[in-house]
Amino acid sequence: MSTPTAATEPVVDRLATEPGDGLATTTGAGVAAGSRAVLWLALPLAITAALCFLAPLLPLPDPNEQNLRNTLQPPVFAGGDWSHPLGTDKLGRDMLARLLHGGQLTFIIGVAGALVAVVPGALIGLAAGFARGKVDAVVSQLISAQLALPFVLIALPIIIARGQSIWVLLLVLGLTGWAPVARVVRAEAMSVRERQFILGLRAVGASGARIMFRHVLPNLAAVLVVLGTLQVGTAILIESALSFLGMGVVEPDMSWGSILASGQDILKQGWWVSTIPGIAITAVVLLVNLLGDALLVRYDPRKRQY
Amino acid sequence: MRAVDVAIRHDGHDAPTVKGVSLEVGSGEIVGIVGESGSGKTTLAMAVAGLSPYTGAAVDGALEVVGCDLASADRRALKALRADVQVVFQNPHASLDPRQSVRAGFRELRTLQRERTSWISDEELMERVKLSPDLLDRYPHQLSGGQAQRVCIARALLMRPRLLIADEPTSGLDVSVQARVLELLLDVRDRDGIAILFISHDLAVVRLLCDRVYVMRFGEVVESGPTTRVLTEPQDPYTKALIEASPGRHGPGADRLRAVKA
């Protein structure tokens, strides 16, 4: 991976399993390198998001303002001028403004979509992994069944019944995303559960629920952060796809996916309308994926997935 | 506590891990259980602690701990037993929640048993186990093995148990550190009259700490009696073999350990 490969000691997980009296140490250099990678990836994402959310305050034209005498003007690097640096679309609307404003919904739905999948998924996975027995058997079966349904087959029945809206979008994101999260959390919960301190807590009379929420869950924090980050990328891609198909974000709202969709039929004359949002989506999702990987390496190099 | 002809079976195993075991620990006694890995000593200890349901084991036979009949007790009765019987495990770092500072750990215990734990403050508790109160805000990975183990003992003491079960508490520690932990256990018995059930495979340590000892093999008790007698005049051939094979009787660490008991 392009993240620094300096050996990183897992800080949190360093239980002294070796006999002897050695003080648990953390190799400062390794940890610092891991944190630097996380920072270098998180920074461009934060800046991009900030730009999008601050767009209304920037000196940009109104993204919805149509100007039918100025349609399909190319961007500045393809023959246009600086009045519209990224060109205009088929209704003469400024692309730069649309891109920045559209980013708001893309980011919001990305993060919300990730939460909607990770929170239920984590709770269910936690319950299954911790409780074991019949509860686990039922939940595992549910998880497999859910994973057997590709997201398209879930999205369709809902959309056809409900029509499209942001809420439907979030519902679809939640329903498709919870299962992979639950599967990972369940496995992690099962391994934490086996650790001795959990047994010790039973010995002092702590209840199952208490142990689950106050002890197992915090030890899963690192995994959840990584899963959440990666899920943001997935959510953005799914939202873009659905918006592109006309089933997600629609006029007058805009997201990068919907802007992309508006450029489909003018590929020859106005290629930038579809190309530019696509580049934006790819770049953001790439950064998010790299960030997730960097977080994974930073907190638990044993689980690297290259 | 008293166990009479107890058998313990683990889920998924046909043969019982422990069978036909009778055991007794009176208040103020330090009783040892020795044996090799797989002899069933940990299983027995977990049963006495009332933790069998959580380790997937079922108990058969009469098992009475601090006046409570375990074999027939339900989960609620077992819970009431919690404070009276405490356990200290082998790996001190694995026994502490890596995300809780020492103080936070104590605080949680206090929340679980408010009245019972009000008899001593955090600082005094640390001093009781010969640790500096400065360590209260540290996290487990910032403690050495010996320090962590003493924190575990402190957590056990906080609950004012009548029986303390120590499952190989010193096996993961350096010899010099072991001595300090053992000193602490003796102190605990002497000052508070807490009975201790001490599990170990290390005969040298058992010899110095325990009043009586039970020798286990393949889930059965093969010999029992006062420690000095069993270890100097073993009756059972297995016990003899165990004593022959045990290192450290004449080693450098043994002298320090002997100094502990003196």
Add this chain to the structure above:
Amino acid sequence: MIVFIARKVGGALVTFAVAITLAFLLSRMSGDPTANILGPFATPDQFESLRERLGLNDPLPVQFLDYLKSAFTADFGESLQYGQSNTQLILERLPNTIVLIVLAMAIAIGIGVPLGVVAATKEGSAWDRLASTVALLGQSMPVFWLGLMLILVFAVNLGLLPAGQDGSLKHVILPAVTLSMYPLAQIARLTRATMAEVLREPYIDAARARGLRSRRIIGVHALRNASMPVVTITALQAGLLLSGAVAVEYVFNYSGFGLLAIQAVEFRDYTLVQAVVAFGVLAFILLNLAVDLLYAVIDPRIRRA
């Protein structure tokens, strides 16, 4: 062996039952679809007659049994748009999608595996890092956008793609390449990771010490062991492939199962959507079952489990 197969088939049946139930619940729980189908200008009578026609007035258990019956008899009634049998519509388009998916997988494995192997042998080098990042790029790209870009470059500017179906294989190329991007990236990354691990194993060094040529070592020993995870992931990718196929068929106007599904939603063809979902679920479960059994053939250790 028989027991193993029976168990797997049983498991598949259970999963199918659960998945179908979930799909049913999802569509019913989303509320009354007639409003969405008919739009805001329909009269109450029209709503009522549509509801009757779709069987939505029946109690839920009855609806469920009806749904199950259609699933087992493969009769989903008629499409609201076309008036033709839904099953027939699906069966007409399905082969096209199958061709597309198979071709895409072939490309993904054919290019992805060698790429992963090469990257693994050069582990840690600049090439490796470059390849890994490019692979990650492939997984970050929206598949429909890639399709559009390919159309832009190859069709609009270079005129390689015929408009619509012309019966030849040409019109499958671009869609298949587009669809293969994501699985290709995943397979490449996974192959690289597994190969890298396998290459670190002591028995590889032992083989080298015995004088076996590098190529033989890699090709025969390492690859055989590294192929397991790749087979598994191929099965898991089936879901992604169908979703991807839907988008790709839409972009390229490729007349397959995916495009049918989209059109069904666009035109609010409720019955067709039900049929599509049931078929989709069945296909998935069957595919996973096939892979499970294949896995057992490849790795004898699994059979005894």
